[in-house]
Amino acid sequence: MSIKFKNVSYIYNPGSPLEAVGLDDLSFELEEGKFIALVGHTGSGKSTLMQHFNALLKPSSGEIEIAGYKITPETSNKGLKGLRQKVSLVFQFPEAQLFESTVLRDIEYGPKNFGFSDEEAEKVARKWLEKVGLKADVAEKSPFDLSGGQMRRVAIAGVMAYEPDIICLDEPAAGLDPQGRIEMMELFKQYQAEGHTVILVTHNMDDVADYADDVLVMEHGQLIKHDVPREVFKDRDWLFKHHLSEPHSSLFADKLGKAGFVIKQPLTINELADEIAARLKGVPHE
Amino acid sequence: MSDKIINFDHVTFSYPDTESPAVKDLSFSIEKGSWTALIGHNGSGKSTVSKLINGLLAPDDLEKSTITVDGVKLAADTVWDIREKVGIVFQNPDNQFVGATVSDDVAFGLENRAVPREEMVKIVAQAVADVGMADYAGAEPSSLSGGQKQRVAIAGILAVKPKVMILDESTSMLDPEGKQQILDLVRRVKEENDLTVISITHDLDEAALADQVLVMDDGVLIDQGIPREIFAKVDLMEKIGLDIPFVYRLKQLLSGKGIQIPETVTSEEELVKSLCQLNLKM
Ligand SMILES: Nc1ncnc2c1ncn2[C@@H]1O[C@H](COP(=O)(O)OP(=O)(O)OP(=O)(O)O)[C@@H](O)[C@H]1O
Ligand SMILES: Nc1ncnc2c1ncn2[C@@H]1O[C@H](COP(=O)(O)OP(=O)(O)O)[C@@H](O)[C@H]1O
Ligand SMILES: [Mg+2]
Ligand SMILES: [Mg+2]
Numbered sequence: 001m002s003i004k005f006k007n008v009s010y011i012y013n014p015g016s017p018l019e020a021v022g023l024d025d026l027s028f029e030l031e032e033g034k035f036i037a038l039v040g041h042t043g044s045g046k047s048t049l050m051q052h053f054n055a056l057l058k059p060s061s062g063e064i065e066i067a068g069y070k071i072t073p074e075t076s077n078k079g080l081k082g083l084r085q086k087v088s089l090v091f092q093f094p095e096a097q098l099f100e101s102t103v104l105r106d107i108e109y110g111p112k113n114f115g116f117s118d119e120e121a122e123k124v125a126r127k128w129l130e131k132v133g134l135k136a137d138v139a140e141k142s143p144f145d146l147s148g149g150q151m152r153r154v155a156i157a158g159v160m161a162y163e164p165d166i167i168c169l170d171e172p173a174a175g176l177d178p179q180g181r182i183e184m185m186e187l188f189k190q191y192q193a194e195g196h197t198v199i200l201v202t203h204n205m206d207d208v209a210d211y212a213d214d215v216l217v218m219e220h221g222q223l224i225k226h227d228v229p230r231e232v233f234k235d236r237d238w239l240f241k242h243h244l245s246e247p248h249s250s251l252f253a254d255k256l257g258k259a260g261f262v263i264k265q266p267l268t269i270n271e272l273a274d275e276i277a278a279r280l281k282g283v284p285h286e
Numbered sequence: 287m288s289d290k291i292i293n294f295d296h297v298t299f300s301y302p303d304t305e306s307p308a309v310k311d312l313s314f315s316i317e318k319g320s321w322t323a324l325i326g327h328n329g330s331g332k333s334t335v336s337k338l339i340n341g342l343l344a345p346d347d348l349e350k351s352t353i354t355v356d357g358v359k360l361a362a363d364t365v366w367d368i369r370e371k372v373g374i375v376f377q378n379p380d381n382q383f384v385g386a387t388v389s390d391d392v393a394f395g396l397e398n399r400a401v402p403r404e405e406m407v408k409i410v411a412q413a414v415a416d417v418g419m420a421d422y423a424g425a426e427p428s429s430l431s432g433g434q435k436q437r438v439a440i441a442g443i444l445a446v447k448p449k450v451m452i453l454d455e456s457t458s459m460l461d462p463e464g465k466q467q468i469l470d471l472v473r474r475v476k477e478e479n480d481l482t483v484i485s486i487t488h489d490l491d492e493a494a495l496a497d498q499v500l501v502m503d504d505g506v507l508i509d510q511g512i513p514r515e516i517f518a519k520v521d522l523m524e525k526i527g528l529d530i531p532f533v534y535r536l537k538q539l540l541s542g543k544g545i546q547i548p549e550t551v552t553s554e555e556e557l558v559k560s561l562c563q564l565n566l567k568m
Contacts, residue, residue, distance in 0.1 A: 012429070041461045042433025092432040092459065093378055145301065148377040148455065149328025171432065174458040175377065177327040177488050178529030203461045245462035248532050252554060259562050269532070273539035280545055280564055 001068070003030040003053070003166070003197075008062035010048055010221075022048035024221040025062070030214065032166070035192045036199045037208040037229075040218030041243065046170070046201045047092055049218065053168045053199065054087040055080050067165060085114045088164035092171050092201070094155030098143040103129070103154050106143050111162045121161075128157040133183050148175050156184070166197040173202065185211055209233065209247040209267040217244065233267060291318040291450060291482050295352040297345050299338060307346070308334045310505045316482060316498070321473070323493035323513075324486045326502030327527030332486045333377060335502070336452045339484075340372035341365035356449055370399070373448035375456040379435040383427040388419060388438050391427055395446040413445040414438075416471055418464070432459040440468055447479050454486045490517070490531045494552075501526070514552040533557050 010022040023045055030036055038046050051057040052064060055071050064071040067086040088110075091097060100106040107125035108118075116124065129139060132153040138146070143154050152175050159167065169188065173181040189211055192198040202208060208215060208229055215232045217225040219242060225232055233239070233246055236254070245251075249272040253263055256276075263279055266272040293315045300307040309331045316322050324332050337343040338353060341360055345351035353360040355368045373395070376382050385391030393410045401409070414423050417437040422430065427438060436459050443451055451472070457465045469492065476483050485496065493499055499516045501509040503526040509516060517523065517534050529535070533554055537547045551560050 018425070018429070042437075042459070042464050043431045047431060093380060095378060096380055145304075147329040147333060153328075171459055175328075175455050175488070177527050178490065179524075179527045180328055181488070182529075203459075203465075205462075243461075243463050252532070252536070252558075255554060255558050256561060259558050261558070261562050261565050269536060269539065273536060273543060276540060276561060277543040277545060280561075 001032050002065075003032065003067075004063075004065040005029075005052075006063045006065075008052065008059045008064060010052065010057060011060045012048075014060065021221045022057075023052070023059075026223045027062075028216065028223055028226050030197075030199075032197045033192070033195060034197060034213040035189060035211055036197070036214045036216065037212035038199060038201045038216045038218065039203070039205070039208060039244070044218040045221040046218055048221070049216075050089055050168050050170050050199070050201060053166065054084050054089050056089065081114075085162065086164055087166040087168065088159045088162070089168045090156055090159045090170060090172055092174075094159075094170075094172075095143075095148065095151035098151060098155060098158075101142060102140050103134075103143050103146070104139040106154055107158045107161050110158050114162050116162065124161045125157070128161040129154075131160070131187060132157045133180060149177060149180060152176060153180075153184075160187075160191065163196070166199065167191065168199045170201045171203070172200065173204065173207070181207075203245075205233070205245050205247045206249075206268070209249075217242070230267060234265070289318045290315040290354075291356050292316040292339060292484075293352070293354040294335075294338075295354075297338060297351040297353060298347070299334060299343055299345050299351075306505070308505050309338065312505075312507050314500060314507055314510060316484065318482055319476075319480050320497040321476070321483045321485065321495075322498045322500060323496035324484055324500045324502065325488070325490070325493050325528060330502040330526075331505045332502055333454055334505075336374055336454055336484070336486060339450070339452065340374055341368050371448055372450040372452065373443040373446055374452040375436075375439045375443050375454060377454045377456075379432075379439040379456075380428075382439060382442075383435070386426065387424050388427060388430075388441075389414060389423045391438060392441045392445050395442055399446065409445050413441040416444060417441040417468065433461065433464060436460060437464075437468065440472070444472070444475055447475065447481060450482045450484065451476070452484045452486070455488070456485075458488070490529055494531045494533075501528075517552070518549065 005026050005028050008026045009024055012020040012022050040046050058071055058075055059073055069083045098106050100109060104125050108121040111121040111124050134153055143151060156172055173184055176184060185207055188198050212229050215229055233250055239246055247267050249266045249269050253266055263275040266275055294312050297312040298307050299309040326332050356371050358364050358367050360368055383391055384394050389410050392413055393406055396406045414420055417440055419437050436456055440456055457468055487493055494513045496513060499513050517530050520530055523530050547560050551557050
């Protein structure tokens with residue numbers, strides 16, 4: 001199965017003085033089971049798009065097919081619970097959505113809402129608490145007594161605990177410490193490898209290069225590119241024109257090249273180190 | 287007068303009903319006009335320190351712990367003086383929006399400081415434009431994207447220009463180009479007005495540009511120094527859940543392949559130069 005967007009547009013506050021275009025005629029198809037990165041400037045429409053995957057926002061025009069559901073401007077909210085169990089969204093600033101009296105209850109909320117028994121819900125909650133890197137003794141604390149990064153982890157655990165087929169994560173790594181970021185990215189990658197679809201918004205091009213199979217690039221509400229990372233990062237002039245950044249290793253290789261030390265464009269730091277070493281050790285270049 | 291704008295002396299703080307203090311016996315000082323990066327893993331106590339600096343939280347025992355800001359010792363009757371001097375942009379901007387529009391929101395801090403109306407309008411328009419949000423001056427803060435909210439929150443502090451500006455993960459949702467613009471802007475305002483900046487960040491490439499780095503681990507200040515000294519301690523950084531900036535990481539990978547780069551090389555430009563020299567010698 002795949003996720004299909006056909007000429008999807010979304011207008012905020014239509015007909016009012018605050019009318020604003022959120023999405024402008026998007027058409028694309030995503031293969032399920034992949035790790036998809038969504039990038040673009042602040043305000044380009046990433047979060048607006050993310051909220052369409054589980055119909056929190058419905059298109060003003062156009063049509064979406066996802067997880068066996070068809071969503072059009074006429075789709076009513078009734079009967080969407082099943083969709084939301086299959087396709088879940090971790091909001092940007094998800095910590096704003098925490099509300100229960102303890103961390104454990106907060107994580108149990110989603111599973112219970114989707115029909116897990118109390119016992120099962122507690123079991124998966126404890127499991128995911130650990131998976132997101134929190135200590136077991138956090139379980140009985142109030143979520144409001146946690147640090148920012150700890151809250152972020154609780155919010156992520158709360159959605160992963162009921163294991164949606166498609167998980168949409170809106171800048172999940174912002175505010176996580178460096179190792180925490182890597183651990184969470186690995187967790188999402190593992191989740192995908194186990195047969196789920198991961199759609200992730202990020203500004204970190206190194207994460208795109210390291211983890212994504214497929215990249216969507218947004219600008220002013222439009223989809224301006226849809227390709228694999230290596231292709232997206234290949235055209236430096238295009239990136240520059242759209243004010244998009246590159247993986248750190250590509251940028252560094254470019255600086256090296258300008259200083260006369262030319263190597264093949266690397267996407268990751270390991271590729272970069274390999275290229276440099278091969279060059280310095282006189283290994284012939286392919 | 288010393289040129290230390292902030293001084294912590296044996297500061298310990300515990301949140302109510304918790305077993306161990308969130309900040310333990312913390313002592314450090316910050317030079318006036320400097321840029322300090324405060325780093326540490328999630329939950330290490332960074333935001334707590336920022337709230338202690340402006341008196342939102344008070345040490346467990348004011349007899350044993352002393353906090354001084356711009357020559358004023360923190361006490362019940364000085365806390366308002368200190369809040370005038372210190373502005374914080376909090377981690378989640380949603381927690382600090384009070385105005386109905388972007389402009390109202392940015393104006394809020396000035397209203398509290400009795401700035402004449404005419405001047406205020408000018409300052410607000412300038413600050414909103416500086417952070418690239420002029421098109422949204424009349425918009426409701428709640429309808430903004432995450433990164434736009436962060437820009438507005440920063441405009442709020444730049445309008446006030448407090449002597450000490452604390453940025454708590456305030457650019458975490460900006461795209462790389464936007465982040466650079468905002469940091470350049472903060473730096474410019476800081477230089478022009480001789481302000482002091484404390485930046486709490488997980489972006490180690492950003493921390494590498496600070497004058498001083500403070501490293502927190504489980505409520506304890508475990509290290510402080512200039513970036514090049516701190517980030518040379520690769521093992522320590524990894525042990526406490528941090529990473530090292532790109533240049534240090536690449537040097538480490540190269541060293542694993544038998545390519546040794548001198549310790550004095552700590553910037554990308556120096557590394558490029560050093561690699562080119564090695565290349566010529568081949
Ligand atoms: N209101 C509170 N009540 C009780 N404990 C708290 C409260 N706020 C924070 N803590 C705890 O104090 C410790 C330090 O938290 P703090 O918010 O200062 O961390 P931080 O370094 O800013 O982390 P992050 O990078 O995640 O923002 C953590 O263990 C946290 O769980
Ligand atoms: N509730 C809303 N009402 C009006 N405009 C909105 C609303 N939410 C977002 N927008 C606008 O839509 C555009 C895209 O926002 P968003 O999808 O949040 O961007 P991104 O996630 O790419 O940073 C922005 O210009 C933003 O101000
Ligand atoms: Mg967003
Ligand atoms: Mg914090």
